[in-house]
Amino acid sequence: MPSVMLKKNPEGKLVFYVPKKDLEEVAESVEFDTAELWGGEVVLADGSKYYFEPITPPDFPITLRAKRVDSGED
Amino acid sequence: MAALTREETEALIQEVLEIYPEQAKKDRAKHLAINDQSLEKSNKCITSNRKSLPGVMTIRGCAYAGSKGVVWGPIKDMIHISHGPVGCGQYSRAGRRNYYVGTTGVNTFGTMNFTSDFTEKDIVFGGDKKLAKIITEIEALFPLHKGISIQSECPIGLIGDDIEAVAKKGNKEIGKPVVPVRCEGFRGVSQSLGHHIANDAIRDWVLENRDGDDSFPTTPYDVAVIGDYNIGGDAWASRTLLEEMGLRVVAQWSGDGTIAEIEKTPKVKLNLIHCYRSMNYIARHMEEKYKIPWIEYNFFGPTKIAESLRRIASHFDETIQAGAERVIARYESEYQAVIDKYKPRLEGKRVMLYIGGLRPRHVIGAYEDLGMEVVGTGYEFGHNDDYDRTIKEMGNATLLYDDVTGYEFEEFVKKVQPDLVGSGVKEKYIFQKMGVPFRQMHSWDYSGPYHGYDGFAIFARDMDMTINNPCWKQVKAPWKTDANSEAVKVAA
Ligand code: SF4
Numbered sequence: 001m002p003s004v005m006l007k008k009n010p011e012g013k014l015v016f017y018v019p020k021k022d023l024e025e026v027a028e029s030v031e032f033d034t035a036e037l038w039g040g041e042v043v044l045a046d047g048s049k050y051y052f053e054p055i056t057p058p059d060f061p062i063t064l065r066a067k068r069v070d071s072g073e074d
Numbered sequence: 075m076a077a078l079t080r081e082e083t084e085a086l087i088q089e090v091l092e093i094y095p096e097q098a099k100k101d102r103a104k105h106l107a108i109n110d111q112s113l114e115k116s117n118k119c120i121t122s123n124r125k126s127l128p129g130v131m132t133i134r135g136c137a138y139a140g141s142k143g144v145v146w147g148p149i150k151d152m153i154h155i156s157h158g159p160v161g162c163g164q165y166s167r168a169g170r171r172n173y174y175v176g177t178t179g180v181n182t183f184g185t186m187n188f189t190s191d192f193t194e195k196d197i198v199f200g201g202d203k204k205l206a207k208i209i210t211e212i213e214a215l216f217p218l219h220k221g222i223s224i225q226s227e228c229p230i231g232l233i234g235d236d237i238e239a240v241a242k243k244g245n246k247e248i249g250k251p252v253v254p255v256r257c258e259g260f261r262g263v264s265q266s267l268g269h270h271i272a273n274d275a276i277r278d279w280v281l282e283n284r285d286g287d288d289s290f291p292t293t294p295y296d297v298a299v300i301g302d303y304n305i306g307g308d309a310w311a312s313r314t315l316l317e318e319m320g321l322r323v324v325a326q327w328s329g330d331g332t333i334a335e336i337e338k339t340p341k342v343k344l345n346l347i348h349c350y351r352s353m354n355y356i357a358r359h360m361e362e363k364y365k366i367p368w369i370e371y372n373f374f375g376p377t378k379i380a381e382s383l384r385r386i387a388s389h390f391d392e393t394i395q396a397g398a399e400r401v402i403a404r405y406e407s408e409y410q411a412v413i414d415k416y417k418p419r420l421e422g423k424r425v426m427l428y429i430g431g432l433r434p435r436h437v438i439g440a441y442e443d444l445g446m447e448v449v450g451t452g453y454e455f456g457h458n459d460d461y462d463r464t465i466k467e468m469g470n471a472t473l474l475y476d477d478v479t480g481y482e483f484e485e486f487v488k489k490v491q492p493d494l495v496g497s498g499v500k501e502k503y504i505f506q507k508m509g510v511p512f513r514q515m516h517s518w519d520y521s522g523p524y525h526g527y528d529g530f531a532i533f534a535r536d537m538d539m540t541i542n543n544p545c546w547k548q549v550k551a552p553w554k555t556d557a558n559s560e561a562v563k564v565a566a
Contacts, residue, residue, distance in 0.1 A: 005358060007361065007362075019358075022458040023458070024459050046115060061361050061365075
C-alpha cells in the first residue's frame with residue numbers, strides 16, 4: 001500500500017509520484033474520473049496498475065494510499 | 075580523440091568491470107550505463123540510490139553531511155549544533171563556501187562550528203544534559219541568533235538520546251525555535267537521505283510557524299528560490315535576474331537564507347527549484363498543503379537561462395513575461411561577448427563530470443554554449459528521477475556512472491581521455507597528477523558564482539584558464555613524452 005502523491009500537470013494529466021521509489025509517472029487512464037466519483041484502477045504510462053478506493057473527487061495535489069495491482073513489465 | 079561508439083563504450087565498461095570479483099562485478103554493472111536518448115525512463119538502463127559496495131572507494135557523504143552541510147548549514151541566523159564528537163563538524167566547517175551577509179558571531183553564524191564535543195563520558199551516560207546546557211549557553215553568548223538546530227551525528231542514534239525532549243524544553247526556555255534533526259550519518263545510503271530528513275524537519279518544526287498569520291503583505295509576484303546554496307554567490311547572481319524581470323524573491327533556501335524567510339515561504343505564489351535532489355521533498359509538501367506549484371529551472375549558461383526565465387515567466391502575467399524578454403535582451407551583448415571570446419579556445423573540448431545533486435545534468439548546457447561536449451556524467455547520490463532528467467540532456471552513447479568508484483573513474487578517464495574532468499576535491503589531485511585538467515565542481519574551486527549571466531562569464535574564464543593552462547604540458551617528465559620514448563627505443 002504505497003502512499004502516492006497525485007497532482008495535475010499543466011496538460012491536465014494526472015501525475016503519479018511515489019516518494020519511496022522515486023517513481024514519477026503520468027497516468028494514462030483513471031477508471032472513475034467524473035464529477036461525482038474518482039478512483040478505481042489507474043494505469044500508468046509505464047504499464048503498471050494501481051487501485052484507489054473510489055471517493056468523491058479530491059482537491060489535487062493530494063497524497064492517497066493505493067494498492068498495486070500489477071507491476072507492468074517487470 | 076573521436077567520440078566513442080556504442081560498442082566501444084560497452085567494451086570500455088566491460089573492461090573496467092573485469093577486475094572485480096564475480097558478485098561485485100554483477101552489482102557494479104547495474105550502475106554503469108551507456109546513454110540512450112530514446113529511453114523515457116532511466117530504470118531501464120541504470121540503477122541508483124543503492125548501498126555502496128564495501129571495499130570500493132565511494133565518493134559519497136553521510137546523512138549528517140546532507141542535513142548539516144547542505145540544507146540547514148547555510149541558514150545564516152540560526153546556530154546549528156553538530157551534536158556528537160567534534161570531528162564531523164570541524165572537518166566540514168565552512169568548506170562549502172555558502173556566502174552570506176552579516177557579522178559572523180553576532181547575527182550570523184555560517185562559518186562557525188558549534189559542537190557538543192562528545193567524549194567517552196557522554197556516550198556512556200548520555201548527552202542530553204550537555205545539550206540542554208549548550209542551548210542555555212548559546213542564548214547567553216549569542217543573544218541575536220534566531221533559532222537552533224540540533225544536527226545529530228552517528229553516536230546520538232546509537233545511544234538513544236532523546237533530543238526531541240531537550241529541544242522542546244529548550245524552545246520553552248529561550249522562546250526561539252529549537253529543531254532536532256535525526257540525521258545521524260549512518261542513516262540511508264548517502265547524503266541524500268540527510269536532505270530528506272532535513273526537509274522533513276523543516277516541514278515539522280518550522281514551516282507552519284506562520285500559518286494563519288496574514289500580517290506579511292504579499293504581492294502576486296512572490297517567489298521563493300529553493301535549493302540554491304549560494305556557493306560563491308550563486309544565489310545572488312540568480313536573484314538579480316528574477317528581480318530584474320519583476321518578481322519578488324521572498325525567500326532563499328537556504329544560501330544566505332534566514333529562518334524568517336523560510337517561515338514566510340508558504341505565502342509565495344511559485345516555488346522555483348534549482349537543486350531538485352535536495353529540496354524537492356519540501357516543494358512537493360508545500361504543493362500539497364499550501365497549493366503552491368513548483369517548477370525546476372536551470373541558471374547555468376545563456377541557453378538554459380533564457381529557457382528557464384521564459385518558463386518561470388509563463389506562470390505569471392504579461393508584465394513578467396515582458397520582463398523576462400527584457401532581461402534576456404539586456405544581457406545578450408554581455409554573454410555573446412563571453413562566447414565570442416572563449417568559444418574559439420574551448421570548442422570541441424570534451425568533459426567528464428561526476429558531481430552531486432543537480433550539476434551532473436544542469437551544467438551540460440553551459441558547456442555546450444561554449445562549444446564543449448560532456449561525454450560522461452554521473453551522480454554521487456542521484457535517484458532514478460535524476461537520471462530520468464539526465465538522459466535527454468546527454469548525447470547518445472555517452473557514459474553514465476552512478477556512485478562511481480575511485481578505480482572506475484580513473485580507468486574511464488584514462489580510456490576516454492577527456493580534456494577536462496569536473497568533480498570533487500577528493501578526485502582533484504589524482505587527476506591533476508595524471509596530467510588531466512580538473513575543476514572542482516562542488517564549491518567551484520574557490521571561484522564562482524557560476525549561476526546566472528554574471529556567473530557564466532566566470533565559468534567560461536575558469537574553464538579556459540584550466541584547460542589551456544600551460545602547466546599540463548609540464549606534468550610529464552621530458553624523457554617520458556611519446557616522441558622521446560620512441561627515440562630512446564630506437565637508440566637502444
Ligand atoms: S558518518 Fe557519522 S561520524 Fe562520520 S561524519 Fe557522518 S555523522 Fe560524523
